[in-house]
Amino acid sequence: MMSELFENHQAMLNSALVACGDRSYFSAFLEIPSGKIYGETAKADGEAWFKDRMNGAYALAGHPGAKGAAGKESSPFGPTLGVTYPKADVGTLISAAEAAAGAWGRAPIETRIGVCLEALVRINMQSFAMANAVMHTTGQAFAMAFQAGGPHAQDRGLEAVAYAYQEMTRTPASALWTKPQGKRDPLVMEKNFRVIPRGLSLVIGCATFPTWNTYPALFASLACGNPVIIKPHPDAILPLALTVEILRDVLTETGFDPNVVLLAVDEKGAEITQEIATHPAIKTIDFTGSNGFARWLKDNVDRDTALYTEEAGVNSIVIASSSQYRAMCDNIAFSISLYSGQMCTAPQNIYVPAGGIESDEGPKSFDAVAADIGQAVDRLLSDPDRAAAISGAIANPATVERVKQAVSLGTVVRASTPVEGAGDARTATPLVMTIDDDASEAHKGECFGPVCFVVKAADADSALKNASGLAREKGAITAAVYAQDEATLDRAVDAFAEAGVALSCNLTGQIFVNQSAAFSDYHVSGANPAGNACLTDAAFVAGRFRIAPSRRLKAA
C-alpha cells in the first residue's frame, strides 16, 4: 500500500512541482464550497461533525496523555466550544515522538511523500468539517474559513511536500565516481547518499490561520522524515486536532507509529510552548505569531535548532495616482475589511501625498481619498449579510479594545462599528483615520485588527521611501502601490524589493493584496523583521534533512 499511495498521487505531485518551478497558476484542492465537488451532504456532514465534537473529549486513538484533559476554546461567534483534548506532559510527548522517529526517518522517501499526499487528500475531503472548526476558533466567516482553512491551506501543504520531494531527490541515491589516473586504470568508487532527518520538529500554530500557517512546516518536516509535534494556539486547537487525527489515521494504516504526529495542547496561562521549544530533542521550530515571542525563541532556543519565524509587520499601500479611482477605493476597502484586518497580509497604512493625487476622475485631495476609502468601506458593508461574510468576527477580545483605543491616534474618517445583525459575535468593522506621517508615530508599529491609517506623506516619493523604510525597520509581508506611470511603479518595485516585501501593483476587482496563492506567490520573504523564512522556498525545506554519504572502492 505504501508505494501505492505515492503512485496514486504522483500526477498531483508532478503538477505541483511544475507550478513551483514556473510559478504559474495551480491548485490541487478546489476552493468552492460546493456540494457538487465535495458531495451533496458535505455541508451538513461538516456541521454535524462540528456539533458532535462540541462539549466532548476529542478522540485521538493512541495519543499519549489523559483524555479530555485540556481545551478551553470559545467561538468568536459566541458559543463556548467545550471540546477537550488529550494532554500529555512535554517529556511524554518527546519520548513518544522519539520512539516513532526511527521507522519514519528510515522509510523510503516515496513512502513518506505518499503518506503526506494521502493525508492532504483526506484532509481535503473534510474541508467542510475543517471550515466549521476554523470558523469557530478564528472568527473567519464561513466562506473564508472554508477556503483559507481548507483548500488553500492544503495547497500550501502540497507545495511544501513538493519542495521537500524535489530537495530530497535532487541528490541521487547512488553514483559511480570514476577518476582518471593517466595511463593507469581509473579509480572507481561507488557512492551512496542517504537522506537523514534532522530530528524532532515543533510547529507552533497561531490563532488566526491555524492550518494555513501550520501546513507548510508540518508537511515539509514530515516529508523529510521528522516527527512533528504541533503546539496549537490555545484558542485554535480544533482545526489542528482534526489535521492530527487524519494524519495519525494514515500513519497507522500504512504501518507507522501514529506518534509521528502529536498534538501538544495547552491552555492560556499554562502554556507549555517554552518548555517544548527548549527541549534538547527538538531540532526544528516553526513559529507563527508575535515578534515578542519570536524574540524569546531567538534568545532561548539552542542555536543549532533551526528556527523559522513568521512575525508581525506593518503592511502599507502607497497611492501615487490612479487610473481607476473608484475601483481602487473598492479594492482597498475590501482588503482592510476582509476578516476585519486580522490577516498578516492586510494593509494597515495607506500613504497618500499631502497634495492629493491625479486620477481618472480628476484630482483628488488627500482628505478626499481618505473619505472615499471610508465610503467604499461603508458601501461594501452596507448589506448586513455581505458585511458578515466579509468581516467575520474578532478572534481576540484585546483586538476590539485596541480598536476602541485607537480613535485617539488620528482623525477619524470612518468609525468602527459592530457588524449589523451579528448577534453574539465579537465584531468590528474597519476604523479609518488620517494621520500625519511626520508628526505621528502611531502608524509606525503594528496596530493589529481593523485599524487603517491614511497617512499624509509629503509627496509620492516620500510615501514610497517611508512605507518601504518602515517595512525594512518593522517588517512587512505585503505592500501595494497605485500609480498611473511606469516610472513610479518601477521605483516602487525597487523600493519594496530592497525591503523584502511582496508588492502588488494597481490591484482592482476580485484580486487583493491580502491574497497569497500557493505555488506562485512566496509568502514572507525572510528579508525583513516580519519573519526570517519564506513559505515556501528551497531554503524553507533544504535544512530539514541532511545527507549521509557512504562510499566504497570498486576498482583502483
Add this chain to the structure above:
Amino acid sequence: MMSELFENHQAMLNSALVACGDRSYFSAFLEIPSGKIYGETAKADGEAWFKDRMNGAYALAGHPGAKGAAGKESSPFGPTLGVTYPKADVGTLISAAEAAAGAWGRAPIETRIGVCLEALVRINMQSFAMANAVMHTTGQAFAMAFQAGGPHAQDRGLEAVAYAYQEMTRTPASALWTKPQGKRDPLVMEKNFRVIPRGLSLVIGCATFPTWNTYPALFASLACGNPVIIKPHPDAILPLALTVEILRDVLTETGFDPNVVLLAVDEKGAEITQEIATHPAIKTIDFTGSNGFARWLKDNVDRDTALYTEEAGVNSIVIASSSQYRAMCDNIAFSISLYSGQMCTAPQNIYVPAGGIESDEGPKSFDAVAADIGQAVDRLLSDPDRAAAISGAIANPATVERVKQAVSLGTVVRASTPVEGAGDARTATPLVMTIDDDASEAHKGECFGPVCFVVKAADADSALKNASGLAREKGAITAAVYAQDEATLDRAVDAFAEAGVALSCNLTGQIFVNQSAAFSDYHVSGANPAGNACLTDAAFVAGRFRIAPSRRLKAA
C-alpha cells in the same frame, strides 16, 4: 565584458552543474603541479611571487586601512614571512562593504556568476604562487599545498557557484498567472521575482586549510550578491590575501567597487573576529575552527544572522575484518600520516575487537593490528623525502606539545619523532597508541594532530556502536570501516548514517578516508556536532539570498 565572462565560462559551469546533480567525477582545475599544464615557468614564477611578497607590505589597491599595518605570519617550515597587510577598523570595513553592496546586489545573476568564475580561473592560474602561500602558512608539504590549496579549493569554489546559480535561477524572473473564473474571463497577473541578497557576509578562515575551507562560503555568498569580508586566521593570511587581490582585480575590471571583497586582518592577541561577527550589518557568518569559538558565535551572534560552522570532531575507523590486510594497514598509515593528522577528515581512533580480527593473512590479534599499523607508518615514512612530502610541518607549536603529552594517555606502539632531515621545520610523525575503550576517556575527545589511538573494543558490534555513538556525541566528519562481510558493512552504513558521518568502506590503494572530492563528496553533514552545515549542498546556499516578488494585474 560582463556577460562575456559568463559566456566564456558557461561550459565549465554547466559541467559543474551536471556533476553536482549526478555526483559523478568532475574537476575543472587540474591537480597536477606540472609545467605542461600551468606553464613551464609556473613553478619558478610561484616561488618568485612568494619571495617577492616576503618582508614587504602586501599591496591591495584601494583596500581600506593603513598599508602594512598588521601581519605576523611565520612558516611552520622555519622562516618568518614578514608580510604585512592593510588593516582597517571594523567600522571602516563595514562601511566600505555597505557602500559596495548596492551595485553588486542589483547586478544580473549572470554578471555576478561571470565575475566569480573569472576570478576562480585566475586564481587557478596562480596555483603555484598559492601553493607557496599555503605551504608556508599551514605547514602542508608542497604537493598537498598545491592540490588542496589550489585546484581542489578552486573546485570547491566552483561547486558553490554552481549551487548558487542553480538556486537563484530555479525561480523564473517572471511568470504569468492565469486563474480560471468559471464562465467569466480568467484573472491574469504578471508576476516578477527578484533575487535579493541577504546582506554582508563574514567568512572566518582557519589555519590549516585557508582556501579550501573558505572558498565555498566566499563564492556562495558572493554569487548570491553579498559583499564578503574575509577574516583570515592570523597564521594563514597570505593565501587569502592573494585570493582577495585577484577577486578585487576582476571586480574593478568589470566596473564594480572592489570593496565587494575585503580582507580583515588581525594578529594573535588582538583579534577582531568577535567585533565583526556581532556587528549588526553582518547577516551571514561562515566559520571553520574550534568548537569553543563556534559556541561563542552561537551564543553571541544575533539569531537572524545565518551561521554556518565547521567544527572539530573525532573521526574513527572500525576494523571488523580485512580481506586485504597489508593494503589496509598501508592505507590507514597514510591517512594518519598525511599532513601529520592535521586534516579535519583525518582518523584519530581505530577501533579493533579485543579478540582480534580475521584477515586474508589469517587471524590477527588486537596487539598485532596495532603493531602492524605502527609498522606501516614506519614503512611509509622510512624514506626521508617521502616522509617530508607526506607529513609536511606542524602548523601550531601547541600541537607538538600535545603530541608530547599524549604518550601518557595509552600504551605507545609507535613513538612520534621529528621528520628526518626536515631542518628548521616543526614536524612530528604519528604517535600510535593502544587504549581500552571501556577503561579510558582520552580518545573520546579530539586530540588534534598526529595522534592515533588503536582502541580495544569488546567486539566488532561494540566498535561500531561506540565509534558512531562518539560521532553523534562529539561530532565527526569522516569514518571508515573494514569488513569482509556485507552484513557488517551494512550495519556500519546504518550506524554512521544515523550519526551523520561520511563513511568510507574497505579503502586500499591511492584513495583515503581523508579525501573529499568536490561535486561528489559532501563535506560535513551538518547532522552532528562537527558542524551545522554541509559544504556544499542546497541548504548551504539557499539562505544566502531571498526572493522579492511583485505582481501586477493584467486582466480581470
